[in-house]
Structure formats: C-alpha cells, structure tokens
Amino acid sequence: MALKLMIVDDSNIIRSKINRTLSQHNMEVVASASNGEDAVKLFTTHKPDVVTMDLTMPRMDGLECIRALRKINPGIRILVVSALADKSTAIQALKEGAQGFLCKPFSEADLTEAIEELLGDD
Amino acid sequence: MDEQQLRVFIDIVSQYFEKQTGKAPDVGSPYLGDASSLPIYDFTGVIGISGERQGCVYVTAHRDLLRQLLLHVGESDVSDNNLSDLVGEVANTISGNARRYFGPDFMISVPVVVSGNARAIQVPRSVKAYILPLRWHKFEAALVVSLQ
Numbered sequence: 001m002a003l004k005l006m007i008v009d010d011s012n013i014i015r016s017k018i019n020r021t022l023s024q025h026n027m028e029v030v031a032s033a034s035n036g037e038d039a040v041k042l043f044t045t046h047k048p049d050v051v052t053m054d055l056t057m058p059r060m061d062g063l064e065c066i067r068a069l070r071k072i073n074p075g076i077r078i079l080v081v082s083a084l085a086d087k088s089t090a091i092q093a094l095k096e097g098a099q100g101f102l103c104k105p106f107s108e109a110d111l112t113e114a115i116e117e118l119l120g121d122d
Numbered sequence: 123m124d125e126q127q128l129r130v131f132i133d134i135v136s137q138y139f140e141k142q143t144g145k146a147p148d149v150g151s152p153y154l155g156d157a158s159s160l161p162i163y164d165f166t167g168v169i170g171i172s173g174e175r176q177g178c179v180y181v182t183a184h185r186d187l188l189r190q191l192l193l194h195v196g197e198s199d200v201s202d203n204n205l206s207d208l209v210g211e212v213a214n215t216i217s218g219n220a221r222r223y224f225g226p227d228f229m230i231s232v233p234v235v236v237s238g239n240a241r242a243i244q245v246p247r248s249v250k251a252y253i254l255p256l257r258w259h260k261f262e263a264a265l266v267v268s269l270q
Contacts, residue, residue: 010232011207011210011211011214012203012204012207013192013195013197013204013207013208013211014211016197016199017195017196017197020196056214056218056230056231056232057232058232082218083214083215083216083217083218083219084218084221084226084230085218085219085220085221085222086221086222086225086226088225088226089221089226103219104211104214104215104218104219105137105138105141105142105215106141107141108196
C-alpha cells in the first residue's frame with residue numbers, strides 16, 4: 001500500500017519536483033502546502049504518513065510547523081528539505097523532531113535516497 | 123566583503139547550476155556596482171539579509187535562461203508564474219547555502235520576486251554591491267551581493 005505524503009514548500013517548482021519523484025516510489029501525495037499554517041490544517045484532514053518540510057516559508061516557518069505537527073502526531077516522519085546549509089540548522093530541525101535533512105539544491109536521486117533512509121526498514 | 127567571501131558566492135552559484143543541469147555557468151569578473159546602475163533582467167529574486175550581516179542578495183535573469191533551467195529540472199510548465207518561482211528559489215538556495223560559510227546568524231528572508239524593470243529593488247546605498255555576471259549556455263544573468 002502506498003504511503004501518504006504531504007509536501008510543504010513555498011516553491012511550486014520544488015513541490016512539483018518532489019511530487020514527480022516520490023510518486024514513482026510508492027508514495028501518494030495527499031496534500032501540498034506553501035506555508036506552515038496551511039500545512040497544519042491539511043495535516044489534520046489528510047493524515048499523511050510522511051512529510052517533506054521546507055524551513056524558510058511565509059506565515060509559519062518550518063521549525064514551528066514541525067513542532068505543531070509533532071503535537072498532533074508524535075510518530076510522524078518528517079524530512080526537512082531546505083537551502084539552509086549550516087550544521088546548526090540541521091541539528092535544530094532534528095531536535096524539533098525531523099528524522100532527516102536534505103539540503104537544496106537536490107537531485108531526484110538525492111531525494112529518493114533521503115526518503116529511503118527516513119523510512120528505514122518500512 | 124572580502125575576496126574570500128565573494129568566492130563563497132561564486133562557488134555556490136556554480137554548484138547550483140552544476141547540480142541542477144550538469145553545466146556550470148561561466149562567471150565573469152566580479153565588479154563593484156553603484157546602487158543606481160545595477161543589472162536587472164526580466165525576473166529578479168531578492169533575499170533580504172539580517173542578523174550579523176545586513177543587506178540583500180539578488181539573482182536576476184533573462185526569461186530564456188529561466189525557461190531553459192526549468193526544463194533542465196524537469197518542469198514542463200514554463201509560465202511566468204513558474205519563472206518567477208524559479209528565480210526566487212535560486213536566490214533562496216544561494217543565500218541559504220551561504221550559511222554554511224557565514225553561519226546561522228546570516229538570516230535570510232523569504233524571496234521577493236519582481237519582474238520587468240525592477241525599480242523597487244533597493245540595495246543599501248552605504249554598502250558596496252558586488253556584481254557577478256553569469257552566462258549559462260548563451261543566456262545572461264547576474265548575482266548581486268550587497269552586505270554590510
């Protein structure tokens with residue numbers, strides 16, 4: 001059965017790229033959001049298994065959104081996909097509850113590998 | 123900004139194109155520009171910088187360059203909306219990647235994108251703006267870095 005995916009990124013092109021890539025890897029995109037606020041609303045409705053999360057977004061940034069999603073579902077698996085390339089940001093995202101961090105720019109192979117690592121033995 | 127910091131931006135923009143398209147851009151000689159005569163092409167993505175450094179980083183590009191870049195990243199929709207989105211994302215990625223060198227106090231805004239004659243772009247007048255001319259295939263763009 002396909003895993004349900006929610007994509008959160010303020011770039012339409014990035015959302016489209018993630019959708020194209022992961023739809024070919026047994027994932028069904030059930031929701032997309034361009035900011036954290038919308039993501040929290042859609043998360044409750046669509047109950048995804050996996051979320052890809054940008055960090056720099058309008059209205060509610062990615063770290064705040066991760067905290068909100070983890071309150072709703074502490075077991076949610078979150079891959080941060082961000083241009084913020086410093087180590088401390090990656091560490092902070094992991095502390096907030098993300099399980100993986102992929103730095104932009106990324107290739108389709110990078111994304112697939114990061115998702116496979118995130119899912120582990122699933 | 124010193125030469126080493128300028129080199130950071132040259133490396134990042136080269137790596138961006140290399141990673142996304144397999145072909146790095148030709149980077150022309152950087153030069154200092156006056157706030158009143160900065161390069162502006164069809165679409166411009168601006169990132170405000172705050173924290174320890176203040177100013178802005180912007181990417182400005184010809185429509186045809188962005189169209190080709192979109193196709194290279196697998197996006198067939200080359201509408202103006204996606205060209206705007208792309209130039210903002212390039213500016214965001216370059217600025218965000220610069221934190222690897224400048225650290226987390228190099229705080230970046232969400233991109234602001236303007237199209238056409240972008241008179242609204244304002245760089246700090248008291249700070250020098252470094253212009254990195256870019257040519258990718260036969261199309262022109264520029265990365266402008268103005269940091270206190």
